[in-house]
Amino acid sequence: MISPGLATPDLADCVVAQRAITADQSVWEDVDSRQSLYLVESGIAFRFTYLANGKRHIDDFYGPGSICNWSRLKNDEYICNITFKAGARFTLLDPGRTAETLRQNPHTHSVLNQIEMARALRVSQRVRALISLPASHRIAIFLLDLKEEYRLSGIEDEWTPLALTQDEIADVTGMTVVHVNRTLAKMEQADELERAHGSFRLTSTKRLEAQLGYRRFVPKRGER
Amino acid sequence: MISPGLATPDLADCVVAQRAITADQSVWEDVDSRQSLYLVESGIAFRFTYLANGKRHIDDFYGPGSICNWSRLKNDEYICNITFKAGARFTLLDPGRTAETLRQNPHTHSVLNQIEMARALRVSQRVRALISLPASHRIAIFLLDLKEEYRLSGIEDEWTPLALTQDEIADVTGMTVVHVNRTLAKMEQADELERAHGSFRLTSTKRLEAQLGYRRFVPKRGER
DNA sequence: CGACGACTTGACATCGATCAAGCGAGGTGG
DNA sequence: CCACCTCGCTTGATCGATGTCAAGTCGTCG
Numbered sequence: 001m002i003s004p005g006l007a008t009p010d011l012a013d014c015v016v017a018q019r020a021i022t023a024d025q026s027v028w029e030d031v032d033s034r035q036s037l038y039l040v041e042s043g044i045a046f047r048f049t050y051l052a053n054g055k056r057h058i059d060d061f062y063g064p065g066s067i068c069n070w071s072r073l074k075n076d077e078y079i080c081n082i083t084f085k086a087g088a089r090f091t092l093l094d095p096g097r098t099a100e101t102l103r104q105n106p107h108t109h110s111v112l113n114q115i116e117m118a119r120a121l122r123v124s125q126r127v128r129a130l131i132s133l134p135a136s137h138r139i140a141i142f143l144l145d146l147k148e149e150y151r152l153s154g155i156e157d158e159w160t161p162l163a164l165t166q167d168e169i170a171d172v173t174g175m176t177v178v179h180v181n182r183t184l185a186k187m188e189q190a191d192e193l194e195r196a197h198g199s200f201r202l203t204s205t206k207r208l209e210a211q212l213g214y215r216r217f218v219p220k221r222g223e224r
Numbered sequence: 225m226i227s228p229g230l231a232t233p234d235l236a237d238c239v240v241a242q243r244a245i246t247a248d249q250s251v252w253e254d255v256d257s258r259q260s261l262y263l264v265e266s267g268i269a270f271r272f273t274y275l276a277n278g279k280r281h282i283d284d285f286y287g288p289g290s291i292c293n294w295s296r297l298k299n300d301e302y303i304c305n306i307t308f309k310a311g312a313r314f315t316l317l318d319p320g321r322t323a324e325t326l327r328q329n330p331h332t333h334s335v336l337n338q339i340e341m342a343r344a345l346r347v348s349q350r351v352r353a354l355i356s357l358p359a360s361h362r363i364a365i366f367l368l369d370l371k372e373e374y375r376l377s378g379i380e381d382e383w384t385p386l387a388l389t390q391d392e393i394a395d396v397t398g399m400t401v402v403h404v405n406r407t408l409a410k411m412e413q414a415d416e417l418e419r420a421h422g423s424f425r426l427t428s429t430k431r432l433e434a435q436l437g438y439r440r441f442v443p444k445r446g447e448r
Numbered sequence: 449c450g451a452c453g454a455c456t457t458g459a460c461a462t463c464g465a466t467c468a469a470g471c472g473a474g475g476t477g478g
Numbered sequence: 479c480c481a482c483c484t485c486g487c488t489t490g491a492t493c494g495a496t497g498t499c500a501a502g503t504c505g506t507c508g
Binding site: 389390391401402405406409 | 485486487488489
């Protein structure tokens with residue numbers, strides 16, 4: 001079943017397979033499926049790269065309704081490492097058939113394009129912050145992005161699942177686990193953040209967004 | 225005259241105007257032309273953003289033959305700040321006519337797409353490094369990217385113009401001018417770098433690339 | 449129970465930012 | 479022509495932010 005968030009039953013014909021993940025699983029361990037597009041149904045996934053020094057960098061993360069490797073449609077060489085976190089479910093789409101389907105459904109195509117454009121802007125905004133701002137801001141913008149990732153899939157709750165481990169957050173933000181831990185603790189002490197049961201809540205999202213100049217990029221006529 | 229590097233006389237009809245820059249000039253000072261595509265003919269330009277704390281972040285830089293705001297073609301809302309450095313010359317292209325021309329010249333379109341794809345990969349590689357690596361590596365990858373920017377426009381010399389000031393390099397890499405200065409000095413002392421007359425030379429590009437895992441993304445059938 | 453993974457904490461070392469000052473080349477006005 | 483200014487670069491001293499190493503806690507799962 002295609003994610004309700006996507007609102008594109010058009011793609012039903014393109015489905016190659018469905019998977020449910022019980023333990024964290026990386027896609028390069030699963031060469032057969034690398035030819036597909038990955039549509040997250042539930043749970044979360046992230047895209048990552050190993051740097052020359054062995055460090056893992058997490059480039060982006062994908063909540064329900066997101067396609068992890070959309071660029072493959074434009075560039076068949078595009079290959080990326082993806083990890084699905086335990087509990088995730090996802091659908092494999094055939095890129096060729098998907099491209100064809102989208103050609104025939106310009107509306108759907110434009111919706112998906114808008115969604116991807118919004119994601120790209122979100123990433124570039126985050127990246128600027130990660131390059132130039134101090135740790136507390138880096139963490140804050142990560143949390144805002146995570147929240148946004150869920151919001152766009154229709155899950156808008158005051159509490160957001162903190163779906164990544166502190167190790168993974170460190171690899172997103174270019175920090176150390178220790179420092180991530182301390183920064184989160186500091187935010188909690190400063191009453192900017194609450195954590196409970198694997199979820200988090202920002203005390204004043206508004207203020208944080210204003211302070212960081214955080215911008216939301218809403219897909220233009222997105223159905224979701 | 226369209227840059228010889230681009231090899232796309234097809235675009236001649238799309239030219240709106242040409243400009244030569246004597247002193248550094250930012251495009252948002254020049255509202256009239258914001259509607260256009262910017263094609264760098266010579267010299268260098270960069271795209272930047274001001275963060276909430278007033279810091280300037282330089283997102284990318286463009287050598288001869290590059291289009292600074294290619295994304296405008298896909299998203300008319302796409303607006304970015306661009307600065308042309310003193311000595312640059314550039315051409316303004318009408319986005320509507322350019323899009324039409326490219327529709328009629330799939331070959332040219334695909335070439336330009338490849339070039340942009342290569343740029344996107346270069347940026348994301350640099351961004352990873354800037355987020356996760358220590359200062360010396362951040363500077364090194366910036367220098368490699370700058371060299372590559374010139375190489376792709378056909379200017380392949382052992383010496384590359386160090387076209388940005390140390391202030392600007394700081395804004396690319398998220399460092400301070402002082403630290404940029406010291407890092408460059410250290411590289412020079414370690415015989416990894418030579419500087420003279422506003423240009424630089426890397427003693428062993430090969431070794432540096434290997435050490436950083438630097439990848440070159442070559443446009444597929446790019447004419448240039 | 450034992451093992452493991454995620455998280456937490458402390459002590460310490462290093463990196464990079466900040467502040468302050470000076471230098472040298474190019475431009476401008478008297 | 480010189481005096482003066484500005485801008486980009488350089489250097490030193492000091493401070494704060496972040497990484498490193500090491501150990502310990504807590505919950506989960508077999």
